[in-house]
């Protein structure tokens with residue numbers, strides 16, 4: 227057999243494209259929705275977080291902008307991202323995922339993957355797995371079907387790309403030897419130097435061996451790059467056989483007690499027998515710890531086929547995917563592991579020496595979906611607030627029983643989800659919140675916690691006790707080290723919160739939509755009110771709503787001078 231050529235892969239013209247900006251569809255964001263099925267848990271969570279925010283900044287009424295479009299920078303695979311987005315859009319207005327309503331979205335997913343140059347068998351398997359899971363998934367309160375599908379696709383993409391990050395292996399004793407192979411122009415020489423720098427940063431001493439004897443310029447290029455990253459380069463010219471260069475270089479590296487040896491080899495325009503034989507000889511001499519095939523991301527599923535062939539021919543340990551910063555469609559990143567069984571260990575994302583990093587399947591999936599932190603927000607929300615909690619909370623809100631215990635529980639749940647800044651940052655439309663405002667909000671939450679902590683169990687359960695008794699408020703102020711005014715504000719805010727949440731919940735349960743618009747109007751007028759008038763206005767709105775919505779009288783004597 228003279229030629230093993232699968233296909234002729236020439237060095238491709240490389241063009242760098244800049245990150246694309248993709249408008250995010252509103253359906254996949256967590257923007258509060260007023261549709262009847264858009265549910266309590268999610269809505270409660272987002273309205274609650276807004277409430278917290280509103281409370282701690284009540285005097286200034288920080289505007290929570292309910293932007294429906296969330297602009298995300300889809301760094302790569304823009305076309306794939308928007309192809310998948312049309313799948314989620316098809317589920318708008320659906321209440322559950324069914325065999326019937328996923329047909330169209332699955333067709334979109336299939337098309338998007340094929341257009342991204344993912345190999346057909348991989349696409350088929352992927353679509354089948356996702357469809358099976360989508361139909362079998364139960365309803366999760368507060369999570370819409372399109373979000374559920376995003377999550378399933380995300381999990382499957384991660385699995386497709388190998389699940390966990392695949393670390394480089396290091397020799398237990400003696401130097402670690404990394405042999406790099408690949409076709410011409412894929413970036414091997416550049417990767418050799420990048421890898422040396424990457425390992426140097428981990429405290430390992432490195433030596434490069436120039437084994438590309440067919441292209442003298444490649445040796446010069448490696449020497450120059452070696453200088454750039456300050457790593458020695460072993461060269462023996464172009465008249466020595468690559469296997470001999472490998473032997474000599476290895477000896478030299480051992481003499482110098484180098485931790486890692488990286489050997490660059492010649493690339494060809496296509497796979498042929500002499501190339502494979504040469505590599506086999508080099509491999510025999512070096513007995514490498516890692517044999518990594520460097521593949522160009524822009525070659526799509528061909529990259530996966532190459533990894534398979536090299537693995538069958540010489541036995542490799544993994545791949546390095548270069549030029550991911552370019553105009554690649556995603557096929558290579560998504561197909562390599564599934565097709566060849568070998569993991570992508572590192573990715574090159576630019577021409578600079580620093581542009582080499584481990585391949586993280588989960589981050590890659592996140593980038594492909596272009597969902598930013600929405601996925602992790604959904605996950606954390608699910609973790610933190612279990613369904614029963616949500617139901618319990620909903621019941622309390624509907625009966626206007628939301629008390630200080632719930633308030634504290636919710637505040638702490640938010641804290642468990644990460645710092646306030648992270649949580650707020652994950653909410654669409656909250657992008658404009660400044661770090662200073664977030665710090666202030668966190669400080670205010672601490673103040674509120676201090677006041678709630680000194681309340682008696684009855685006071686926590688019946689905020690009315692505090693509303694009616696200046697003496698109790700005074701005691702709380704003294705014990706928590708806060709002012710009476712701060713205590714009064716906190717109590718007033720709890721009542722406002724009850725009303726607002728109840729109205730919101732009513733609207734979302736398909737109930738009183740006008741109540742919601744009244745509330746929004748009230749909120750708007752608060753925000754527009756000139757300084758000094760906001761508080762008075764809020765109080766009267768609050769009292770009216772409290773009395774009107776619960777059927778109970780407003781807290782007597784509260785709100786006047788304490």
Ligand SMILES: Nc1nc2c(ncn2[C@@H]2O[C@H](COP(=O)(O)OP(=O)(O)OP(=O)(O)O)[C@@H](O)[C@H]2O)c(=O)[nH]1
Nearest residue numbers: 410411412413414415416493548549574575576577
């Ligand atoms: N944008 C971008 N360019 C890259 C990346 N990796 C390599 N390149 C560029 O790709 C071109 C080819 O890289 P080389 O390192 O010379 O490729 P090679 O595989 O050694 O080529 P031969 O020696 O001909 O086999 C160079 O211009 C590199 O700067 C990458 O991750 N991103």
